[in-house]
Every structure is written in structure tokens, then in C-alpha cells.
Amino acid sequence: MYRIAVLPGDGIGKEVTKGAVNILQAIGDRFGHTFHFSYGLIGGEAIDREGTPLPEQTLHLCKQSDAVLLGAVGGPKWDNNPPHVRPEKGLLQIRKEMNLFANIRPVTFYESLAASSPLKPHVIEGADFVIVRELTGGLYFGKPSERRIEKGEEAVVDTLFYKRAEIERIITFAFTLAQKRKKKVTSVDKANVLESSRMWREVAEQVAKRFPDVQLEHMLVDNAAMQLVRSPKQFDVIVTENMFGDILSDEASMLTGSLGMLPSASLSVDGPALYEPIHGSAPDIAGQNKANPLATILSAAMMLRLSFGLTEEADIVERAVKQVLDAGYRTADIAKHGDCVLSTTEMVEKVKDAI
């Protein structure tokens, strides 16, 4: 039996996690696995009901599970809340508390979605890389992060802090991943300006020695932001610190024209991992049965593979998604003129039929 904590969150989070749960059940039926789902509150809904974006109970539930499936958090309703009672805080806290240091975002090009990409086909066709983002350090968690008076003037400070061991852990992770792929790691930093980036670069060099079969390349973050648009095919595994990773992975998610399609996994050293679509809570279409459930379904596929070692099952889900797209089925976000537009639940049914 696999125990899965489901945290639907806000906006379209409910609809898309429901779709993914549905697909996991179908996989369970077909292969004779039992998935047990328990539900927890996070984000805005948790604030409304419990007064905090990450209730103790939710955290406890997640820690007791084999894996966590998250929808999305946030919405205009809570945008003016003070920092500690904002939905995003729940996400940041769960990352920290569960020690989810490695955020993995595969960027895959779907031939059938080429029309939705803002990039020209020859630039993007065949692109296939993974961004590995450090998720529990850097500017996100460094102290001090505060207002202060400096020489009589109002000022503000945030802190980019890393332990060497944290840098080593994420870079080692990236190399291990690259070994199973195209054997190339692009380490992204700003070593011409930041001391933390200079340590990052040093550690990358050291770790590289233990992986003689993997090629290491360093790239400045500004150049990386360019290269992602210019020639995304050059990449295999990109590894970078938290804030750079936030920016670059969102940029990258746009390239394939399939933002509503991209899954992510956040892994810890030995505890349960968390899986979520990379898109947000999309309050504008929430509750309308319009959202694209595929990113969450693909996140569930990552769960099958990475948390449960169910490789065949994961492959089947991924193939089913590809098949449905090839057949021309689209939710509104990826539909072009003349396409057959499905609702969230219809899309889930199509994937289920293909399984």
C-alpha cells in the first residue's frame, strides 16, 4: 500500500489534484496496487479555516505519508495579508520542514504542441532538459530579512546564505541525475559578482572530479537566461541556487508552449517527496472545469517513478498523455483554432481511457 497525502490548495488546485488522483486509481486498478489518499489543508484555504497557511496537522500527515501531491496555493483574496499568513508561506514552510532540498523540473518538448510555443520550431524541437533547483536555502530563508535604520535612513536587507554542505548536496544530486541522462551538467551562478557563487563554482569543480563521465560547464545566470531562449537544446541538466532556479525554471517552462503541461518533484534526503504542477492556482478560471490537469497527472507519474519505483506504471501514464495530445485533444490553455477543446474532467477521462 502506498500512502499519498493530497494537498489540493487553492484555485484550480482542487480540480487538477482530483484528476491526478483519478489517474492514480486507474493505475492501481490495472496493476493491483493500493493507493491510499489522505487530504490536508494548505495555503489560502488553510488560512481561512485554521488561521495558518501550513497547519501542524497537514505537516504531520505529509511526514507520515510515502509521498505528497500538491495542487497550487495562492489567490487575490490573500494578497494583502502580512507575510506570515500568506498562502505561499505554507509552501515555503513545507519545503523547509520536509527538507525538500532538490526541486526537479523536466522541460519536455511535445511535438504536437509546437504551435503553442512562442519559439520557432527549429529552436525548440527536440529540447529535453531538467532544471535542478536548490529549494531550501539562499535568499528564501537567509537571515536577516528585515527593515532597519542605517545611518538615520530607512533601509531593508535580505540575506543569501548557504552552507557548503548544502551546495555540495544539490550539485551531487545534479551529477547523479546527469549520469542517467546525456551526461552534461550546466552549473549556473553569478561568480563574477557573488561570493556565494564563487563557493558554488568551487564545489561544482570538486564534485565533478567524482563523476569523470559527466561534463561540467559553468554559465553565468544572465547568460543562462539568454541561452535558454537562444538555444535550449544545448542543455541536459541545469543546476542552480534557489532564486536563480525560480527565475530560470519559469522562463524555461514557457519555451515549449506548455506551461499547463509541466510537472515537478521536490525531493528530500530520505523523507517523502512532494509532487506538484509548476503552474499556479489560476484564480481566474478556478471552479470552471477548464484547467489543464496534465501537469498534475505528469507529476503523479513522477511520483510513481521516483517515490515508488513503479517505472512501468509511470511510463504508461506519460505515454497516455502523449497519445491523448497526439490525438488532438486539448484543454483551452493549449488549444489552437480548430482544436477540439475539452474540460478538465473530459481530459482526465481521455487519459484514463488511454491507460
Add this chain to the structure above:
Amino acid sequence: MYRIAVLPGDGIGKEVTKGAVNILQAIGDRFGHTFHFSYGLIGGEAIDREGTPLPEQTLHLCKQSDAVLLGAVGGPKWDNNPPHVRPEKGLLQIRKEMNLFANIRPVTFYESLAASSPLKPHVIEGADFVIVRELTGGLYFGKPSERRIEKGEEAVVDTLFYKRAEIERIITFAFTLAQKRKKKVTSVDKANVLESSRMWREVAEQVAKRFPDVQLEHMLVDNAAMQLVRSPKQFDVIVTENMFGDILSDEASMLTGSLGMLPSASLSVDGPALYEPIHGSAPDIAGQNKANPLATILSAAMMLRLSFGLTEEADIVERAVKQVLDAGYRTADIAKHGDCVLSTTEMVEKVKDAI
């Protein structure tokens, strides 16, 4: 008489500044202006000859001038130097010493270069925006920026620091600029994570009250990195802090397929401004008379307009560049199959002929 300090720097810096000086002289001849050029060392060459990337003499020269024209700094030769004797340090120092708080990068789409853009024509056609990057604060200059031992473990810290007055200054600048353009400011921050971004957002709201005719919109930096690729036409003036600006402006420079075409200006409150192409020193093609001089020539046009108030002259340079491109002339970086490829000096001559 206009006194211009020219800092060619490293790599292709010499070739491209030479081209721009040539064009300024042509403008001087035609309109009866006298431009006086004095040369200074910066970057790698300054390290080799003077032991420091920004010699006192260079700084003095710049401060005595009416404007500064910079080529580019850096190269593999100095890549392993310690931080304080690296070419980039010269650039960071001159920004700080001359108080160049506002970096402006116009992103212009050239119809005739559409073929070189990685973006589909309908995405990029007609895009016309300016990125205003704060240039003397944030992670670039905050202290501490150092290695330390924390609870017995090796660690490293960088600091994102802003005075409220610095934030207000750059945002006010952006609003003033937007007033002369399409009257829209997109303020980019990471207010859901950083305290400095929350202050940034507050200040933006306050400043906006003084510009009732300008529309203010806030955008998270990760979303901005996406939107730049997805629909760049939505932007007019983007304003953001130093590191976000570094990343986003390089990303944006790629969109039009004309990296070798884009100029920049760095302005201070009341001292001389600095103008430079946004491309780097391109050591791989240095000394080969291959570099594209147009970004530096367009930077000189910005100088004519912004530092000297010579609007007509600036227009003429910009029109000459457009004319040359429309006639099909290209340097290697922007050439497509069948184009007539010119050397640096030939391209400069073509622009000169068009003036």
C-alpha cells in the same frame, strides 16, 4: 565642445568603440559640433598595465568628461584572477564611483532582423520596451559578502541591501520615462518572498500616486521571466532591482535576435553618464574585424540624445542604422544565408555614408 571619455576595454571593445567614435566625428562634421575624445584604461588591459581594473586616472578622466563611451571588459586571460583584480570589478567600481544608478536598456525590434529572432514573428513584431535596472545597490554591493564558519560548518553569505531612497530614486526615474512613452510601468519584484521586494512594492505604490497618468503594474520576477518570452509586446517600461535586472535584461536582449544591436545608458543624478553596448568582449572574435559595431554606435546615439540633448543628431544616427539594415547589410552575427556580410569597418562606413 563635448568631452567624451572613451574606455575601449578588452576583446572587441577596441574595434566597436573605434567605429562609434568614427560616427560621432561624422556627426560633428555635419553639424559643426566638436567632440573631444580622451582614452582611458579599464578591465583586463588596465590590470595588465596598471595592476588594477579601474586606475585612478581613468576614474578622474571620466568624472571630468561630459559622457563616457565604454566598449566591453573581460576575457579568459583574467578569469581565474582573485575577485578584486578581475575586469568586471572595474565595471562595478565605475558604476559605484560615478553613481550610475539607472541602467536603461531599450529593446527594439528591427523588422529586417526578424529572421534572426528565436521567437515567432507574431510574438515579437512591434515589441518596444525599456528595461530600467537599478545599478548601484542590491546583491552587487551589499555587505557582508563573505565566507564564514557557522556552527562549525563552512558557509557563505551575500547581502541584498537597499536604502528606501535608492528604491524611490529608480522607480521615480522609471515613471518619468514612462510618461514620455506608453505610460505603463511594470515593477518587477519577488514580494512573496523578499522583504526588500515588499518595500520595493510599497515605494512603487507611493511613487505611482505622483504620476496619475501612468499605469503601474506589479509582476513577480519569475512571472516576468515567463512573460518576456510569452508576450513581450505587453511591456512599456520595466523597472527592477540590480540582479533581477541583470537577468531579465539579458533574457530580453535575446528576443529580437539582435544582441549585437542593443545599446545601453547608465545615468547618474547629476554627473556624466556612461554608454555601452550590452554585448560582452567576445574574445573569440576579437581583433578579427568581425564584430558588430551597431550596438556601440546606437549607444553613441543615446549619448547624443540623453547627455548632450542633440535629438536631431541622435535621430539621424538611428535612422542611418535602420537604413543600412533595410538595405540588407549585415555583420556575421546577424547574417542569414544569402546576406552580404560586412566587416566591422565596412559596416561603420555604410552607416557613415547613410549619415
